[in-house]
Amino acid sequence: MSKRRSKGRPLDGILLLDKPQGLSSNDALQKVKRIFFAQKAGHTGALDPLATGMLPICFGEATKFSQFLLDSDKGYRVIAKLGVRTDTSDADGEVVSERPVDVVMGDLLEALDKFRGPIMQVPSMYSALKYQGKPLYKYAREGIEVPREARPITVYKLTLVRFEGDEVELDVECSKGTYIRTIVDDLGEVLGCGAHVVMLRRTKVSGYPMERVVTLERLEALLEKARADEVSPGDYLDSFLLPMDSAVQDMPAVEVKEASAYYLKQGQAVQVPGAPSEGLVRLVEEGTFIGVGIIDDDGKVAPKRMVVAH
Numbered sequence: 082m083s084k085r086r087s088k089g090r091p092l093d094g095i096l097l098l099d100k101p102q103g104l105s106s107n108d109a110l111q112k113v114k115r116i117f118f119a120q121k122a123g124h125t126g127a128l129d130p131l132a133t134g135m136l137p138i139c140f141g142e143a144t145k146f147s148q149f150l151l152d153s154d155k156g157y158r159v160i161a162k163l164g165v166r167t168d169t170s171d172a173d174g175e176v177v178s179e180r181p182v183d184v185v186m187g188d189l190l191e192a193l194d195k196f197r198g199p200i201m202q203v204p205s206m207y208s209a210l211k212y213q214g215k216p217l218y219k220y221a222r223e224g225i226e227v228p229r230e231a232r233p234i235t236v237y238k239l240t241l242v243r244f245e246g247d248e249v250e251l252d253v254e255c256s257k258g259t260y261i262r263t264i265v266d267d268l269g270e271v272l273g274c275g276a277h278v279v280m281l282r283r284t285k286v287s288g289y290p291m292e293r294v295v296t297l298e299r300l301e302a303l304l305e306k307a308r309a310d311e312v313s314p315g316d317y318l319d320s321f322l323l324p325m326d327s328a329v330q331d332m333p334a335v336e337v338k339e340a341s342a343y344y345l346k347q348g349q350a351v352q353v354p355g356a357p358s359e360g361l362v363r364l365v366e367e368g369t370f371i372g373v374g375i376i377d378d379d380g381k382v383a384p385k386r387m388v389v390a391h
Contacts, residue, residue, distance in 0.1 A: 089120040090315070093141040093388075094322030097286075099294040100128050100136040109297070113138050116300045117318055125150035125328075126286070129262070131171050134283035135294050143325035145386040146373065149287075150328050154237065156254045156285025159278055161265040163247040166275030168221070169207040170262035180274045182247045189244055192271040193251075196264055197239050201231040205263050234259045249276070254285065288330060295321050325388070326370035332363040335374065335382060342366040345374065350383035361385065 106127035114122040164182040167174030206221040235256040243250035269276025307314040341351040372387035
């Protein structure tokens with residue numbers, strides 16, 4: 082294999098993958114990277130193997146802005162099974178207790194109220210959060226329980242979609258760092274019967290439209306079609322990529338002139354008339370996104386993450 086071939090193609094943009102069930106987020110990322118034959122790719126905010134739905138994958142320079150998607154609000158559809166608690170709080174785990182389900186609608190609605198708004202959440206031992214440099218799930222697999230700090234999260238919306246027998250279906254909109262499995266486990270304890278996740282689908286990351294998600298099957302089929310038609314796979318695949326500044330669409334845009342853009346790219350802060358007085362900004366030069374800046378203490382625009390042209 083020649084050196085150029087093993088490198089892959091320089092590609093910038095964001096793909097909204099519909100992650101399939103049973104695949105880790107990293108495995109999904111590697112498959113997509115291979116399909117697109119991309120030099121560089123990273124995902125934003127892992128989904129459990131059991132979960133499906135929106136997994137933004139950033140290619141090339143877009144990886145610089147993945148943190149902003151990690152920090153963004155998320156939306157989920159979840160189905161919880163009452164009466165059974167598992168060690169991972171989902172169907173992939175071992176059953177730790179089974180209790181009779183004696184829950185009426187009034188109980189459920191009252192319990193759900195406890196999970197709306199700003200709440201403190203103790204993350205599951207089966208999460209990727211680190212303790213002394215090692216992910217919690219690694220301790221959990223060794224049977225070691227370590228102290229976890231309760232963390233502030235916000236549940237903006239918690240809507241009951243369906244309550245039938247021992248199944249509860251919910252729509253959740255929440256802040257970053259929220260563990261839906263933990264909400265379900267905690268809900269089960271409030272109800273006194275235990276609960277775990279049997280279905281979880283991420284429906285929202287930041288403001289991205291669910292209509293733009295694409296499945297691995299679709300991408301693989303288009304790759305095959307490109308080979309059969311003897312055209313570059315990019316001809317069929319690259320139209321699925323969203324621009325990299327879609328990750329920072331909520332930030333105010335600041336137009337900078339060519340000279341200012343030059344200094345920003347050299348790592349220097351510049352004065353921009355009409356720029357906001359604080360916070361992060363999206364930097365645009367003649368209609369082209371060039372990076373993210375931050376307003377410094379002197380009111381100047383300082384570079385935070387700049388796009389490097391290929």
